[in-house]
Amino acid sequence: MLAYVVRRLWQFVPTLLGVVLQVFFLFNFVGGDPAYLLAGKISNPAQIENIRRQLGVDQPYAVQLWIFIKQIASGDFGASWSTNERVSEIFATRLGPSLTVLVPLLAISTLLAMAAAMLVAYLRGSLTDRAIMIGCTVGQSISILVYILVFQYVLAYQLGWFPVQGWGVSFAENLLRYSVLAIIVGVAVSLAPDIRLYRSFFLDEINQDYVRTARAKGLSERRVMWVHVLRNAAIPIVTNILLQLPGLLAGAFLIERFFGIPGIGREVILAVERSDFPIIKAVTVYVAAATMIVNLAADLLYKAIDPRVQLK
């Protein structure tokens, strides 16, 4: 077990190095000279030279790469190019709002999707099953943008049930007032793909021998489904949620942007709009590192829940 963890951690090194190289390549070769971006429209050569020296981009590429690696290791990516806020500061203050929306969103959508998936898996092949599955396909084919625009327009603007957007200071106000509509939209968007995926997990379990055994020994359908099948299907579901987590943190940017939630996703999108490279670089590298750690955690969790799993 320990040997496995150590080996996996050791494997992180080349992957993380690859991510660093990729980000470095993107932002230092493809991205062009950032000094021109920063200097703006009115600039003179001396000014540009000055900015280049400040950023360190007048150095050879090897030195620049070394600076970048040092930045990652120390966690100090310097300051945002547009607001001059420390990147570490941005991370620290944006994580809270992101989690305020994401944690309830994940919890609610998972519970709803599991319940619906278990139902349709139990009724597989029936009209209900087919109708819900087609409904999911249609629901998935509508852009997340439309969900956000329509929900915001109807529920917040027309009916006035929720604030259109905003964010307060106290946690309770944020959770109960400002993030409610964002959570509703997030649940509506993730329900369709989740039901489809979880249905396949439930179907895998329903066809197993132990289900037949449980029925043969006279257990009630309720007990078979809620205890035997549910507990086994929960394994892939839990790991799946864990794997989604890092992507969601940065991927909830559309929801965060529209509802004015000052989270990490919104920061990413602002940074992309302003060509604010330090923030994008930091987010990309750290989210990649988080993804790898979460992958390892998911594998270990899998092993912990299901002793049959062999770690290799």
Add this chain to the structure above:
Amino acid sequence: MNASPGVWLLAWRRFERDRLGLACLVVVLMYAAVMAAAAAGWIVRDWSEEVAVTYAPPTFLGPEAPRGAPAAAAAEAAPQGAREDYGIPDPLAGDLAEIARELAGVSATETRAATLAFGADKWGRDVLKKAVKGTETSLFVGLVAAALAAFLGTLSGALAGYRGGWIDDLFNWLYSVFTSIPYLLLVLAVAAVVNQKGVLTVILILGLTGWTGIFRLIRAEYMKHKVREYVLAADAIGASDGRRMFVHILPNVSHVVLVQLSLHVVLFIKSEVILSFLGFGVGVDTVSWGSMLAEAQSELILGKWWQIAAATLAMALLVTAFSLLTDALRDALDPRLK
């Protein structure tokens, strides 16, 4: 001599029985025909012409009460009244009258429609034509980007799976590097540095970042197939590595490529819409469903819902049909999976 039916014919026979799949195929082909006709310039070449009044509603709603005209007339009347109060003759009165006449003449000859089949946008452009033009952009981006991703994924998967060794290690390393960054974050990061809009840019961004899923599947297929007897037989008759990889094995894994291709078209159409919405996608000289949604964002508050409806309907129908077609393809091509 009776030849036994080939794998594609068998798949087609299975597919033929799937009525929903067939219907979806028809819908997708119709979209493709619209895309081709729009690209060739046979239809909607005049999508950017301002043919109707601003925000002309759909025909079934009837024309909007002409709010603009009386207001303008009132505004014109007011200063005149004021001038008369002072009793001083306006030295420009003649010129102003002429300009007013000319303006009236222009707006009389340029008859703008009060309603359109699916309404008009802020500039009076036909929303229906925009949706058709958007179909061209979005479907083209989806298809070409998916083809690029499928090509890259298949080539790298074939090399890695067949050759093994350091090539396999290299591509696996690239795979883990690409997949450790969440997909949309990677797309956005690339869009940030490329900083150039256009259909080609979007295709490159999506294609170059989206090959990983196909790579993994194709690699596994090649590892499975390279030790099969028919490949060993090909080796025995002296077929080269390249021939074994692409003439012997590739047709046997092509159903995986086809299903993945179809799956990625859907994924890329959705991604293109988001990119264009955020302004990192296609330029302003063309229209995509994403840029229509971006415009619709401010229209919705004014109660002008037809542009968002048109873009959503056009997209939902295509993506639903494509998704169901993918399911049908998978069922037909790989009956064991069902």
